[in-house]
Amino acid sequence: MRFIIETKKSKDEILQIIRDNTYIRTSVFGFSEGNTYFEGKVCENSFKICRCIQYRNSFLPLIIGTIEANEYGSTINIRMRMAIPVIVFLVIWFIGVLVGCLIVPFAGFPMPTALVPYIMLVFGILLAIIPNKIEAKKAREKLEELLK
Numbered sequence: 131m132r133f134i135i136e137t138k139k140s141k142d143e144i145l146q147i148i149r150d151n152t153y154i155r156t157s158v159f160g161f162s163e164g165n166t167y168f169e170g171k172v173c174e175n176s177f178k179i180c181r182c183i184q185y186r187n188s189f190l191p192l193i194i195g196t197i198e199a200n201e202y203g204s205t206i207n208i209r210m211r212m213a214i215p216v217i218v219f220l221v222i223w224f225i226g227v228l229v230g231c232l233i234v235p236f237a238g239f240p241m242p243t244a245l246v247p248y249i250m251l252v253f254g255i256l257l258a259i260i261p262n263k264i265e266a267k268k269a270r271e272k273l274e275e276l277l278k
Contacts, residue, residue, distance in 0.1 A: 148168070152168045167276075176195060179192075192211055224254060
């Protein structure tokens with residue numbers, strides 16, 4: 131998912147707002163401290179963050195943003211995507227399920243068993259889309275609230 135936030139704030143103000151709301155993780159297993167909404171890293175013109183949660187969610191989107199100053203304020207270009215290991219897992223999952231969907235019609239399985247790969251395909255699509263969209267919406271709303 132890609133979107134743009136236009137704001138009247140300067141680039142430095144935006145970076146400070148993001149820094150104030152981002153926990154810089156110091157260990158792989160650590161949880162965020164304080165009441166920050168995001169965790170990740172903030173650089174000079176960009177940031178790479180994700181929402182802080184106290185549980186495991188593989189579909190939590192990674193938020194990659196770049197900030198460009200313009201005459202009216204700033205433009206923040208934001209791209210959200212799943213983590214690379216999750217993408218790799220889903221590709222392997224879908225390849226296996228698609229192979230199963232192609233083989234089942236020719237293998238002569240009885241009817242309830244023949245539907246399993248198709249159910250797995252629908253389940254995989256829903257699993258890849260719905261949790262990610264929900265989390266992306268939460269993150270987008272918070273970013274727009276902070277940066278507008």
